Amino acid sequence: xxxxxxxxxxxxxxxxxxxxxxxxxxxxxxxxxxxxxxxxxxxxxxxxxxxxxxxxxxxxxxxxxxxxxxxxxxxxxxxxxxxxxxxxxxxxxxxxxxxxxxxxxxxxxxxxxxxxxxxxxxxxxxxxxxxxxxxxxxxxxxxxxxxxxxxxxxxxxxxxxxxxxxxxxxxxxxxxxxxxxxxxxxxxxxxxxxxxxxxxxxxxxxxxxxxxxxxxxxxxxxxxxxxxxxxxxxxxxxxxxxxxxxxxxxxxxxxxxxxxxxxxxxxxxxxxxxxxxxxxxxxxxxxxxxxxxxxxxxxxxxxxxxxxxxxxxxxxxxxxxxxxxxxxxxxxxxxxxxxxxxxxxxxxxxxxxxxxxxxxxxxxxxxxxxxxxxxxxxxxxxxxxxxxxxxxxxxxxxxxxxxxxxxxxxxxxxxxxxxxxxxxxxxxxxxxxxxxxxxxxxxxxxxxxxxxxxxxxxxxxxxxxxxxxxxxxxxxxxxxxxxxxxxxxxxxxxxxxxxxxxxxxxxx
Amino acid sequence: xxxxxxxxxxxxxxxxxxxxxxxxxxxxxxxxxxxxxxxxxxxxxxxxxxxxxxxxxxxxxxxxxxxxxxxxxxxxxxxxxxxxxxxxxxxxxxxxxxxxxxxxxxxxxxxxxxxxxxxxxxxxxxxxxxxxxxxxxxxxxxxxxxxxxxxxxxxxxxxxxxxxxxxxxxxxxxxxxxxxxxxxxxxxxxxxxxxxxxxxxxxxxxxxxxxxxxxxxxxxxxxxxxxxxxxxxxxxxxxxxxxxxxxxxxxxxxxxxxxxxxxxxxxxxxxxxxxxxxxxxxxxxxxxxxxxxxxxxxxxxxxxxxxxxxxxxxxxxxxxxxxxxxxxxxxxxxxxxxxxxxxxxxxxxxxxxxxxxxxxxxxxxxxxxxxxxxxxxxxxxxxxxxxxxxxxxxxxxxxxxxxxxxxxxxxxxxxxxxxxxxxxxxxxxxxx
Numbered sequence: 001x002x003x004x005x006x007x008x009x010x011x012x013x014x015x016x017x018x019x020x021x022x023x024x025x026x027x028x029x030x031x032x033x034x035x036x037x038x039x040x041x042x043x044x045x046x047x048x049x050x051x052x053x054x055x056x057x058x059x060x061x062x063x064x065x066x067x068x069x070x071x072x073x074x075x076x077x078x079x080x081x082x083x084x085x086x087x088x089x090x091x092x093x094x095x096x097x098x099x100x101x102x103x104x105x106x107x108x109x110x111x112x113x114x115x116x117x118x119x120x121x122x123x124x125x126x127x128x129x130x131x132x133x134x135x136x137x138x139x140x141x142x143x144x145x146x147x148x149x150x151x152x153x154x155x156x157x158x159x160x161x162x163x164x165x166x167x168x169x170x171x172x173x174x175x176x177x178x179x180x181x182x183x184x185x186x187x188x189x190x191x192x193x194x195x196x197x198x199x200x201x202x203x204x205x206x207x208x209x210x211x212x213x214x215x216x217x218x219x220x221x222x223x224x225x226x227x228x229x230x231x232x233x234x235x236x237x238x239x240x241x242x243x244x245x246x247x248x249x250x251x252x253x254x255x256x257x258x259x260x261x262x263x264x265x266x267x268x269x270x271x272x273x274x275x276x277x278x279x280x281x282x283x284x285x286x287x288x289x290x291x292x293x294x295x296x297x298x299x300x301x302x303x304x305x306x307x308x309x310x311x312x313x314x315x316x317x318x319x320x321x322x323x324x325x326x327x328x329x330x331x332x333x334x335x336x337x338x339x340x341x342x343x344x345x346x347x348x349x350x351x352x353x354x355x356x357x358x359x360x361x362x363x364x365x366x367x368x369x370x371x372x373x374x375x376x377x378x379x380x381x382x383x384x385x386x387x388x389x390x391x392x393x394x395x396x397x398x399x400x401x402x403x404x405x406x407x408x409x410x411x412x413x414x415x416x417x418x419x420x421x422x423x424x425x426x427x428x429x430x431x432x433x434x435x436x437x438x439x440x441x442x443x444x445x446x447x448x449x450x451x452x453x454x455x456x457x458x459x460x461x462x463x464x465x466x467x468x469x470x471x472x473x474x475x476x477x478x479x480x481x482x483x484x485x486x487x488x489x490x491x492x493x494x495x496x497x498x499x500x501x502x503x504x505x506x507x508x
Numbered sequence: 509x510x511x512x513x514x515x516x517x518x519x520x521x522x523x524x525x526x527x528x529x530x531x532x533x534x535x536x537x538x539x540x541x542x543x544x545x546x547x548x549x550x551x552x553x554x555x556x557x558x559x560x561x562x563x564x565x566x567x568x569x570x571x572x573x574x575x576x577x578x579x580x581x582x583x584x585x586x587x588x589x590x591x592x593x594x595x596x597x598x599x600x601x602x603x604x605x606x607x608x609x610x611x612x613x614x615x616x617x618x619x620x621x622x623x624x625x626x627x628x629x630x631x632x633x634x635x636x637x638x639x640x641x642x643x644x645x646x647x648x649x650x651x652x653x654x655x656x657x658x659x660x661x662x663x664x665x666x667x668x669x670x671x672x673x674x675x676x677x678x679x680x681x682x683x684x685x686x687x688x689x690x691x692x693x694x695x696x697x698x699x700x701x702x703x704x705x706x707x708x709x710x711x712x713x714x715x716x717x718x719x720x721x722x723x724x725x726x727x728x729x730x731x732x733x734x735x736x737x738x739x740x741x742x743x744x745x746x747x748x749x750x751x752x753x754x755x756x757x758x759x760x761x762x763x764x765x766x767x768x769x770x771x772x773x774x775x776x777x778x779x780x781x782x783x784x785x786x787x788x789x790x791x792x793x794x795x796x797x798x799x800x801x802x803x804x805x806x807x808x809x810x811x812x813x814x815x816x817x818x819x820x821x822x823x824x825x826x827x828x829x830x831x832x833x834x835x836x837x838x839x840x841x842x843x844x845x846x847x848x849x850x851x852x853x854x855x856x857x858x859x860x861x862x863x864x865x866x867x868x869x870x871x872x873x874x875x876x877x878x879x880x881x882x883x884x885x886x887x888x889x890x891x892x893x894x895x896x897x898x899x900x901x902x903x904x905x906x907x908x909x910x911x912x913x914x915x916x917x918x919x920x921x922x923x924x925x926x927x928x929x930x931x932x933x934x935x936x937x938x939x940x
Contacts, residue, residue, distance in 0.1 A: 310797060331799035340797070348797045353790040358783070362798035366780040374780050 006068075007032050007196050008053070008084075008165055013062035015048055022048040024220040025062070030165065035187060035197045037211035039204075041240055041437035042408050044217040046200045047089075050167045053198075054086040055079040066165075085158025086167040089174070091150050095143035100125040102142055103156050128159055133189045148179035155186070166190065167198045172206055173435070176295050177465065177497065184210050202240070202437050204233040205466075216240055241439045251449045254473040257286030260457035261307070261426045266316035268299070268306040276302035278481035279316070284426065284457040289448065291472030291489075292461045295500050299481035300461045301343060304430045307459075308340045309333035321425040334363050339424030339451075341415055343431040343461070345408075349415040352404035356394070357385035359403050360418045392417035393443065409440030416447055427451050430461045445471060465493045545852050545859065545904070549866060552899035556892055563888060574883040575873035575892075580614025607750065614872065616751045616758040620828055622868030624649070626765040627820035628846025629864050630772045631687075631813045633855040635701075637776060638809030639789040644690060644705025645843020647712030648683040648814040652821025654716055655682040657832045658726060660740025660825060671743040676764075676822050683818015684811040686712065691810025695803030701810065709843070716837035728831070735834040746827045761823035768816060769857040775812070785809045817843060848897050851904040870896060 006029040015023045023045040030036050038046045051057045053064060055073040063070055066082050073079050079086070093102050100122045109120040125138045134152050142150060151171060158166055168187075172180040187197055187210060201207050207214055214231060216223040216239040223239045237245040261284040268277035276299045284290045294300055305311035307318060309330035318326045320336050328336070342348040350359050361370050361381045369380050385399035394413045396406045403411060412432070419427065429448055433441040448471060452458050462468050468475055475487040477499040485499050557568030564571070576582060583605060592603040606612065628645045635642035642648075656679035663671055690708060693699040719726040721735045728738040751757025776782035787795040788805040796802050820842065825832060845867055852866070853859030873879065874889035884892075 308797070329799070329801075330796060331801070334799045342797055347791075348793050351787050351791045351794045354787065358787075361783075362787070362794070365783050371780045376778050376780050376783055378777065 005032050006030060007066065008198075009065040009068075010049070010053070011063045011065070013049060013052060013059045013064075015045075015052060015057060015059050021220050023052070023059075023217075026217065026220070026222045028215055028222070028225075030196050030198055031213075032196055033191050033194060034212040035191055035199055035210055037199045037201055037207040037214045038217065039201060039207050039214055039236060039240060040217035041202060041439065042435065043219075044240070045220040046202075046217055047169055049217070050086065050169060050198060050200060053079065054084060054167060080161050080163070083162060083164040084167065085155075085161060085163030085165070087151065087154040087158065087169065087171060089170045091154055093142045093150055093153060096141060098139050098141055099136060099145070099149075099153050099156075100138040102153055103128075103138075103160050105157075107161060124160065125156065128156055132156075132159065132186070132193060134186065146179075147174045148176075148182065151175070151183065152186070155190075164194065165196050165198070167200070169200045170202070171199070172201065172203065176463070178501070180206070204236050204438070207236065208233065218242055237438045240437065243439075245438050245442055249445045249449060249470050251471075252453065254288045254452070256288040256473070257455070259283040259285045260321050261459060262317075262319040263307070264317040264319075266303070266306060266318065267314040268302045268311055269314055270302055275314075276481050277306065280478070280481070280483055281316075282476055282483060282486075284459050286425075286455050286457055287452055288473040289452045289458040289460055289471050291468035291475045292459060292478055293465060293468045293475055293496055293500060294461075294463075294478035296463055298478050298500075300430070300478060302481075303478070304340075304343070304428055304461060307333075307428060308338060337425035339419035339422055339427040339456070341412075341419050341427070341429045341432045343434065345411055345415050350403045350411055352402065354403055355400050356389060356397060356403055356406075356414055357381040357399035359414055360385045360388055360399075360421075362418065363422065388417045388421050389414075391421070392447075409436050409443075412436055412440060412444060416444055420447060420451055423454075424451075424456055427456050427458045428461070429458060431463060432460070433462075433464070433467060441467075465496055469493060469496070542859070545854060545863070548852065548900060548903040551903055552896045555899055556896045559892065559895055560884070564884060566884070571884045574880055575870070575889070577611075577873075578614060578875070578879050579618045579869035579873035580611045580616070581618065581869055583609065583611035583615045586611065613751065613755070617756070618865075618869050618872040619758050619762050620756065621871050622864045623762045623765045623827070624820035624824050624842055625845055625849055625864035625868050626860060627768055627816050627823065628842050629849030629853060629860040630768055631816035631820070631843075632846045632850035633853065633860060634772060634775075634785075634816065635809055635813040636850060636855050637789045638785040638805055639792065640694070640701050640806065640809055640813070642687065642690075642705055642810065642813045642817075643702055643843070643847070644687055644708050644814070645817045645820075645846045646840045647705065647709035647843070648686045648817035649821040649842050650712040650716045650837055650840055651686040652679040652683040652818030653825050653829075653832055653836075654719060654726070654821075655679045655818070656822030656825040657737050657740060660744035660830075661738045664741035664743060666741075666743050668743045668747075671741070672746060672826060675740075675744050675826055676819065679822030679825075680815045680819045683821065684815035686818065687814020688807060688811035691807035691814075694810065695807045701806075713838060713840075716832075717834060720832055720834045720837055726832075737832045739831045740825065744826055745830065746823070756828050759823075759827035761827040764819070764823060766861075768819065769861060772816075772860075773857045781808060817846070845897065848901050848904075852900050867897060 008030040010026060010028040012025045012027065013023050014021070014025050026045070026049055028049070038050070040046045048057060052059045053073065055075045055078050058074070064073060065071065071082060073082070094105070097105070100118070103125050104121040109117045109124065111117040111120070122138050128134075129136050134156065136149060136152055136156070142153065151174070155166065171183060175183060187199070191197060199207070199211060208228060208231060211228055213225055213227050214236065215225040216236065218240060234245070263283070264281050266277055266280045267275060270276035278299070280303060282290070292300060302311060306313050309325070309328050309332065313327050316326070317324065320333065320338060323336060325333050325336055334340070346352060351362070357378070358365075358381060361384075364370060365376065365381070370377060382399040389399065392413045394406070394410050394417065396410050403414065406414065416432065427448070432444050432448065436444065448458055448460065460468065460471055469489060469491070472489050475489060475491060475496065477484045477487070477496060479500060479502045484502065487496065553572070557572065560566065560568040560571050586606065586609065587604045588606060590603050590606045591600045592607050593600050628649060631645050631648065632642050656675050659675040659678045663674065666674075686708060687705070690701050690704040693704050694701050718724050720737055721727060724735070726737045727735050746759040746761050748757035748759050776786060784795065784800045784805045785808070787798065787800055788802050792802050795805070829836070849860055849863040849867055853861070853863035870893045874893045879889050
């Protein structure tokens with residue numbers, strides 16, 4: 001296990017960007033052979049700090065020491081030569097090249113002068129993956145392998161360059177729970193082989209599972225470094241947010257009424273023209289939250305898009321508050337009483353270059369009192385926005401602020417505020433807390449429960465089982481475009497996990 | 509290499525520490541505002557000056573001075589005590605500038621050129637705001653000019669305001685239809701507007717060449733030396749409000765262009781159509797999710813864009829050309845200059861006005877008539893205009909470079925200020 005000697009030490013690192021101090025005199029040390037988690041909300045300065053270590057940014061103040069020797073890191077090249085490797089959240093791989101080619105890229109074994117010695121490259125990659133227990137096919141093209149595998153290629157890239165300090169930036173953000181577990185296995189192997197790992201995350205449970213020590217950052221400042229032993233989710237959450245956080249959702253028992261969303265035998269195609277939703281039927285009733293659990297890519301996105309009028313319905317029927325809305329346009333569905341928190345707030349939920357007032361009017365900019373006869377009244381938009389922003393506790397800007405200037409959590413509050421202030425009959429919430437930190441997650445959860453208590457029918461789609469289980473009154477599992485089962489909310493995560501991978505169906 | 513590329517910041521948190529390049533750019537655009545375009549133009553002129561130095565060996569400053577004098581913009585510097593006659597009346601009032609000087613004459617010519625540039629600039633800018641690139645300004649201008657001249661030839665003897673109005677409306681509508689074709693193709697089958705508008709440019713060019721050329725239906729049979737249309741009726745000519753109508757004085761089309769700038773701003777900021785256009789331009793996916801019909805916005809934005817370009821064509825005909833010449837049809841460049849105007853003007857009404865003024869002034873200032881050949885060979889001067897124009901477009905595309913340049917100039921000052929304890933207010937954005 002980890003010994004006490006720090007292999008990497010940061011002292012008083014400070015980094016300023018225009019208008020913000022990203023890191024404010026942060027101290028940090030990484031011991032030999034440990035997994036050290038860097039925990040903090042979005043915008044706390046975790047990634048910036050590590051990008052400084054990796055040479056992508058330069059600290060305005062402070063000192064970096066590797067093996068007790070003060071060094072200057074000007075570029076990633078310097079970092080690599082010091083044995084520091086980093087795996088970014090967004091992979092930097094070349095899709096059309098093979099795994100082996102990607103790994104050796106930039107430092108290729110050659111023969112006869114300048115020709116790539118593919119056989120040697122392949123062998124080195126095979127040796128490496130055997131040494132560290134990676135299951136990976138060196139000849140596969142990167143575009144044909146899954147996200148989890150691509151991540152391993154990134155890690156191998158660092159190992160190939162003799163990294164003994166490995167920085168992982170939110171590595172589980174793109175992984176399914178199973179893939180995340182496999183990643184943790186790999187990390188354990190790596191530390192056994194003598195690597196030291198910095199693990200950036202904002203997920204409490206992960207950090208508690210994998211880290212030996214945990215350093216918490218809040219608004220650019222270091223709060224504390226604590227050993228895993230004795231750390232609790234509640235305690236870490238308090239350190240991250242700076243106040244008590246309610247991790248469990250408090251909700252009164254559901255009193256479901258009549259069905260507001262009725263889906264019958266729905267068929268929807270994906271971009272490639274393949275059947276993504278394959279005969280799905282379910283109801284969501286007034287005053288209940290129905291959770292739709294599933295591994296990403298099992299038709300959830302297509303289902304949501306079809307329900308909200310953004311994707312063509314091939315067959316089947318959708319009824320909203322008793323009226324048939326099959327094949328209706330997005331505009332019509334919205335005006336029949338649908339609220340939709342889209343899964344990607346930046347791509348779909350917001351116009352980032354619009355002000356918050358304009359964003360809040362996205363569904364009804366053309367209706368009175370916002371407009372009359374095609375004439376827009378910007379001041380009325382601002383007025384109404386002021387109320388919604390206050391009601392939904394959006395911080396970091398007023399009605400005239402551009403949406404892009406807000407943090408992810410506040411952006412999501414704007415989306416949630418817009419959809420809920422319209423008092424929808426049916427609320428589709430697609431991954432409403434993705435990428436949010438604990439404080440914002442708590443907020444969104446509370447609002448979803450409020451919508452349900454207020455008589456809305458809520459359909460919650462999430463990849464986070466914990467979220468599904470804690471919020472839902474009923475749980476549906478979607479697998480390969482079909483509903484694979486319905487469960488009460490007290491179902492175990494294991495059972496859901498099995499259903500999500502189709503195991504239940506095969507057993508039946 | 510792969511390690512060299514900076515990672516995109518976590519998608520969900522733009523304010524989290526490292527701002528992306530685009531965000532930084534937006535920051536400087538908000539902070540600097542007019543600064544980047546001014547620097548852009550300045551750098552273009554500096555490089556143009558180097559070209560002058562290399563080709564003629566003469567002092568670039570004196571050449572620029574001569575060009576500037578040729579634009580008539582020096583008129584504003586000669587303040588005195590004069591009087592003018594208020595338009596459409598006999599009353600004379602005091603005025604600080606001499607409206608009859610040579611500089612005044614030159615300025616009238618400059619503003620006559622600026623007028624259609626403002627309009628084609630708006631045309632390009634409006635399409636830009638919807639995320640569309642209208643390269644078809646030339647074709648739309650040509651179609652507008654063709655319709656304008658034909659309506660001007662017909663209906664002779666109609667009351668003047670009515671005749672002008674009909675001609676302008678018809679030409680504007682024609683421009684809208686012409687660009688609308690590209691809009692419909694984009695909206696229905698997704699054909700890229702860059703391709704279709706370029707194709708429509710050529711179609712307009714050859715339709716115009718056929719109509720105006722020898723034995724064409726619109727050619728004036730009396731004009732046997734050069735193919736040209738019949739002149740428009742006097743009742744269709746735009747009134748001249750400054751200068752001698754017989755000597756190509758400044759016509760009221762200038763005010764129509766100014767009015768178009770206002771219309772442009774109102775359309776974008778004060779109508780639901782403008783909201784839709786901007787939403788689609790910034791993020792079509794979010795617009796669709798919001799219930800906006802993206803194809804409809806594409807079509808309307810394109811048509812409105814073309815309307816402004818068509819209007820430009822009509823105003824040139826009704827304002828000072830009075831007939832359409834085959835050589836004009838075949839050498840229209842104004843749609844392209846409109847792209848430079850929109851880029852340099854940052855799609856902003858005031859910016860478009862000044863960018864149009866810059867390019868219009870360059871065109872008149874370097875024209876053979878206005879530039880003293882002993883100072884700079886006029887045939888080189890015309891190319892100089894194009895060089896500067898090209899550089900401006902290039903640099904506008906290289907916005908980041910300019911920002912970087914600006915930052916590196918400013919850095920020592922910022923450091924100095926910090927050392928003096930006068931650090932610029934860094935508004936620590938309230939995190940959640």
